[in-house]
Amino acid sequence: MPNSQILDERRRSIGFGDGSGILCDTNSVSGAVSQRACVYCGARVVLNPITDAFHIVHGPIGCASYTWDIRGSLSSGSELYRNSFSTDLREEDIIFGGAKKLAAAIDEIVGKYAPKLIFVYATCIAGVIGDDVDAVCREAESRHKTRVIPVRSPGFSGSKSFGYRMACDAIMRLISPHAGAAKTRGVNILGDFNLAGEMWIIENYLRAVGINVVSTVTGDASYEALIKMPSAELNLVQCAGSMNYLARRMEEEFGIPSIKVSFFGAADTTNSILRAAEVAGGAETMRRAKIFTEQNEAELRSFSERYRPHLEGKKAAIYVGGGFKAISLIRQFSAMGIETVVVGTQTGQPEDYETIGTLVSGDAVILDDANPSELETFMREKGADILVGGVKERPLAYKLGMAFCDHNHERRHALAGYEGVRNFTREIHLSMNSPVWDFLGEMKAETSPAFH
Ligand code: SF4
Numbered sequence: 001m002p003n004s005q006i007l008d009e010r011r012r013s014i015g016f017g018d019g020s021g022i023l024c025d026t027n028s029v030s031g032a033v034s035q036r037a038c039v040y041c042g043a044r045v046v047l048n049p050i051t052d053a054f055h056i057v058h059g060p061i062g063c064a065s066y067t068w069d070i071r072g073s074l075s076s077g078s079e080l081y082r083n084s085f086s087t088d089l090r091e092e093d094i095i096f097g098g099a100k101k102l103a104a105a106i107d108e109i110v111g112k113y114a115p116k117l118i119f120v121y122a123t124c125i126a127g128v129i130g131d132d133v134d135a136v137c138r139e140a141e142s143r144h145k146t147r148v149i150p151v152r153s154p155g156f157s158g159s160k161s162f163g164y165r166m167a168c169d170a171i172m173r174l175i176s177p178h179a180g181a182a183k184t185r186g187v188n189i190l191g192d193f194n195l196a197g198e199m200w201i202i203e204n205y206l207r208a209v210g211i212n213v214v215s216t217v218t219g220d221a222s223y224e225a226l227i228k229m230p231s232a233e234l235n236l237v238q239c240a241g242s243m244n245y246l247a248r249r250m251e252e253e254f255g256i257p258s259i260k261v262s263f264f265g266a267a268d269t270t271n272s273i274l275r276a277a278e279v280a281g282g283a284e285t286m287r288r289a290k291i292f293t294e295q296n297e298a299e300l301r302s303f304s305e306r307y308r309p310h311l312e313g314k315k316a317a318i319y320v321g322g323g324f325k326a327i328s329l330i331r332q333f334s335a336m337g338i339e340t341v342v343v344g345t346q347t348g349q350p351e352d353y354e355t356i357g358t359l360v361s362g363d364a365v366i367l368d369d370a371n372p373s374e375l376e377t378f379m380r381e382k383g384a385d386i387l388v389g390g391v392k393e394r395p396l397a398y399k400l401g402m403a404f405c406d407h408n409h410e411r412r413h414a415l416a417g418y419e420g421v422r423n424f425t426r427e428i429h430l431s432m433n434s435p436v437w438d439f440l441g442e443m444k445a446e447t448s449p450a451f452h
Contacts, residue, residue, distance in 0.1 A: 401440045
């Protein structure tokens with residue numbers, strides 16, 4: 001991308017082969033058309049997988065369009081979270097206030113369903129008109145003797161990461177009254193959302209080596225499991241972008257230490273199982289973890305070798321939510337013989353970008369909070385064969401005639417653990433080596449301007 005085409009305010013958020021000093025974790029630049037989601041979306045993505053909670057969106061109906069059906073988190077119990085509830089604020093409410101409507105919505109839900117847990121999301125409009133959502137929730141809680149927790153998430157009040165923090169604050173509000181519970185031997189898994197059953201894969205691994213899981217946050221979580229969180233002896237933090245803050249607060253307030261893990265890619269999965277066994281188990285757990293990981297890696301080796309000739313030498317672009325996923329993906333691509341030439345995240349932290357800089361080659365482009373124009377230009381320039389991203393990046397790849405892999409919350413197939421490596425490898429191969437790209441090449445050769 002010619003230097004002159006990069007917006008001046010964006011220059012410090014783009015690095016070339018070097019991730020140190022990249023400006024990140026700040027509000028998006030006005031007018032840059034960020035790919036990043038709003039504060040409310042950040043909070044909702046964290047809390048929505050709690051299966052038996054009611055999620056009331058206090059705002060216009062448009063904010064409520066963000067529902068379960070565009071996210072793939074699964075449940076082993078309640079299906080309540082698949083419903084959407086909105087106060088549907090309209091002109092009259094904006095003039096006279098929406099607090100009464102919100103109180104009535106809570107009363108209606110309590111009357112119909114008698115839930116144990118309700119989250120109320122404050123959206124942009126609630127923030128602009130100044131509804132006291134906290135007070136409405138407080139009064140409803142004492143009126144109904146049920147947990148009604150406000151989520152302070154007006155979309156304009158910061159970045160998506162701020163929404164993560166608001167969600168974590170809401171979880172702390174839920175679990176803090178249970179801080180005095182007796183300790184249980186076992187761990188909490190933070191930051192996996194059970195997309196296509198990935199939390200179950202991780203839980204099965206831990207149980208196979210002898211580690212007990214106390215609560216999952218928030219994939220396949222329930223009210224009863226969440227309130228047990230303070231009794232765990234260790235937090236395993238998978239999606240560091242969304243859960244670092246919760247882990248830090250739990251350490252400060254409940255004395256629960258944490259370690260970072262990632263179950264994306266074979267190497268990271270193995271390291272995470274071994275590390276969890278080292279910290280949460282004894283010698284026997286460690287022995288079992290070594291056998292378990294060696295067996296799984298050996299089984300995976302012959303599978304990966306079969307695919308390698310089809311993948312070696314290709315180039316990948318990555319644009320995902322958090323830094324931990326980008327790092328795991330670069331490692332996974334590298335193990336497959338694929339070079340990452342463009343990599344960006346919505347909510348990466350300085351340490352994530354430093355690590356990314358050590359994993360990519362000298363001229364790879366590293367971006368924080370990218371916009372479509374930057375992604376398109378850099379992907380073309382670097383000759384990427386495939387883009388790994390989420391729902392907002394899919395049309396971008398297809399418009400460029402480029403293969404795409406969905407690694408976000410909308411997908412219906414598991415990409416975590418050793419099973420996930422198999423699914424990921426197959427998908428990358430099928431997508432990147434599809435004959436459709438040859439067909440497209442022929443159409444381009446016919447010089448239609450639409451393809452240039
Ligand atoms: S930016 Fe505001 S209006 Fe848009 S979805 Fe987020 S909270 Fe709702």
